[in-house]
Amino acid sequence: xxxxxxxxxxxxxxxxxxxxxxxxxxxxxxxxxxxxxxxxxxxxxxxxxxxxxxxxxxxxxxxxxxx
Numbered sequence: 001x002x003x004x005x006x007x008x009x010x011x012x013x014x015x016x017x018x019x020x021x022x023x024x025x026x027x028x029x030x031x032x033x034x035x036x037x038x039x040x041x042x043x044x045x046x047x048x049x050x051x052x053x054x055x056x057x058x059x060x061x062x063x064x065x066x067x
Contacts, residue, residue: 004050004054006050007048007049007050007051008051010044010046010047010050011043011044011048014040014041014042014043014045016040017036017043018044021033021036021040022037
C-alpha cells in the first residue's frame with residue numbers, strides 16, 4: 001500500500017472515529033470517550049502527514065521530470 005492510499009485510509013478511519021465520538025450519544029465513560037476522541041485526532045493527523053509527504057514526493061518527481 002502506497003503512502004497515498006495509506007494516508008487516505010488513516011484519515012478515513014480517523015474521521016469515522018471522530019464522528020462516532022461526537023455524534024453518537026451513548027452513556028460512555030468520560031475516559032473512554034476521551035480515548036476515542038484522542039485516537040481519532042491522532043489517526044487524522046497521521047493521515048494528513050502521510051498525504052503531505054506523498055504530495056512533496058510527487059512535486060519533487062514532477063520537478064525532476066520537467067528539468
